[in-house]
Amino acid sequence: AQKVTQAQTEISVVEKEDVTLDCVYETRDTTYYLFWYKQPPSGELVFLIRRNSFDEQNEISGRYSWNFQKSTSSFNFNITASQVVDSAVYFCALSEATGTASKLTFGTGTRLQVTL
């Protein structure tokens, strides 16, 4: 069975601080996909990134970057120079490629609070 663990329930930082959101996953499949979603206070779920298990290259998008390490089954999300607008709940998710199921298993989320 697949599982996603986000051990950090809540993180509070001051604006401009760097922050890392941890994500550890479990799967028996060799082919799988990892996702990050953002849920701002308004409630919608916003897609941030998808990564497949064969691509371990780190991804950078502006102030955001993602560090995928198969050796430790982790897919961490880094925010550089955090801003108040980054305040949200962030979810890591996993989808296995095999079988008929097309399910996205979510972690419990990490609430990030960025203050001035």
Place this chain on the structure above:
Amino acid sequence: DAGVIQSPRHEVTEMGQEVTLRCKPISGHDYLFWYRQTMMRGLELLIYFNNNVPIDDSGMPEDRFSAKMPNASFSTLKIQPSEPRDSAVYFCASSHGRVSGNTIYFGEGSWLTVV
């Protein structure tokens, strides 16, 4: 481009009443999902459809819940009769192709309160 559209955004209803949540997936997407988000259980998949056919409804909590997809552009999630423990945010989502290889896009959610 229009995203996944859900209605109503907010609903408050009395216990025992029927609730119908509606969803319009992104045009061209062949997978549609209904998720529920609660504080206790987080985000959980209720049911998903492929080409309008229900594929996996193992997450539907009980017979009071039902979902239909009469055509490629419309789906409903119905709760009858509703109970206070059904209070949650219900998300509809869609993807083009299997989630494992594609991105799933979520609607803004329907916030349901049963009193």
